[in-house]
Amino acid sequence: MSKKKIGFIGAGNMATAIINGLLKNDPQNAERLCVFDLDSAKCALMAEKNISIADSCPALAKQCGIIVLAVKPQNYPEVLADIKDSVSDDTVIVTIAAGISIDKVRRGLDRNCPVVRVMPNTPLLLGKGASALCRSENITDEDFDEVRKMFALSGEAVLLPESQMNAVIAVNGSSPAYVYLFAKAMVDYAVSVGIDRDTALALVCKTFEGSAEMLRKSGDSPEVLIQKVSSKGGTTIEALKVLNERAVPQAIIDAMAACTRRAEELGK
Template sequence: MSDKILGFIGAGNMAGAIINGIVGTKTFPAQQVFVYDINREKREALRQKAGVRTVDSIEQLIEKCDIVFLAVKPQNFAEVLASIKPVVNQKILFVSIAAGISTHYINSALGCRCPVIRTMPNTPLLIGKGATALSRTENVTDEDFQLVLSLFGACGTVTVLDESRMNAVISVNSSSPAYIYLFAKAMLDSAVKQGIAADTALQLICQTLEGSAGMLRQPELTPEMLIKMVSSPGGTTLKALDVFYEHHFEQIVDEAMRACTKRAEELGK
């Protein structure tokens, strides 16, 4: 078990999911986790649920912790980094979970060449099914990086990328749940129009999505092969696919993902 002390600036949904994941799976002990949030009720709620410790100021958290998670919204980063700048040192490892915030920006704002791990998780992290992409600066030790990987691994799967791909990956794992929910909503709406009860349709859709994901994980099967497995000549599936192809479904997905990446770059720091 690591003797590192973890700190979380921010006690929102993502911070709560990570903390509950690592404590609930005994990946990391609750007594070695400190939380600060400007909202006292939020940090107290985490203390009561997960058994972590809280502090009354952001400065206290920095002074106590070896690894600090920056679990605040991108628009609050400048204010948070400015408030901790006077008390940081190069021994502290920062872990960012915000979209578009570069490691260069964090170092520049802190005026310190601190080791930084940049992560891009997604909301299924809240139920232990997250998909998190990570990159790191060169001065992050292998030991610390493996520890952070294990923390996110307690809440789902992890993938290591070069930081140059961290804006693009937002369209792949972070924003993409919304695409899937939109597709599921469209299926659900159509099912109801065709006389199927909404709760019945939703159960079938969810199980189909889970089963399809399982099929995609089979190493010997490609997406193209799986499409052919479902598509009998002259059958119902091909009729549905014809409509998707007619409306350039694949092109729409590509354009949507590129728009997502472009916006990440526009918002990036």
């Protein structure tokens, strides 16, 4: 990786996950990291990792060649206005908030900075993330590769056109919540029939983990894998009948579409 200084405005879960990946890859990366957060407790945790703490957003922006905006979408206008006079035309801005477009970042800064728009997800915290990235037309290959590696160190990182970035939020960004909802229902049922909650959770987690590996490694489509679990007249068929009668697949599709619509609203 290059030696550009990397700044994080915001030190929440996502920033922590990215930083942990960088430090795990090379502890000396701490020397090129800088953080600013209004929460002094979060800053103290970063200082314990030997990461420098900036006094303000502008102070951070002046010293960093790559700036990761790890704040909520509604805070972007304020943060961009705060750093607009402290960044240069070649400062790389990384946005990881839902619905925040490359153009919105540039308008907020009133300059044509190179921008990488990223949609990560929370499993990044465990090094198992799935991140989608798109790049502005004026970012160098070297700078983009630097940003891509930041996310690849903590999971899968794929390149998409920006036209797909709102839609992909439903696929990777918000989707862990769908998985947890399904898991909750499965565990709740198990408990209702007398199975210990911890035992049920362990079985559900391992089932999800193994099923994901089957999807990744078997070479079979989801449809084929469903067929392989199901036998005529068996128990799985009965469960699938109920799910289909309740239109669960369509409900998932509708939920994902709602997620995308909200991302588009946030970007306006």
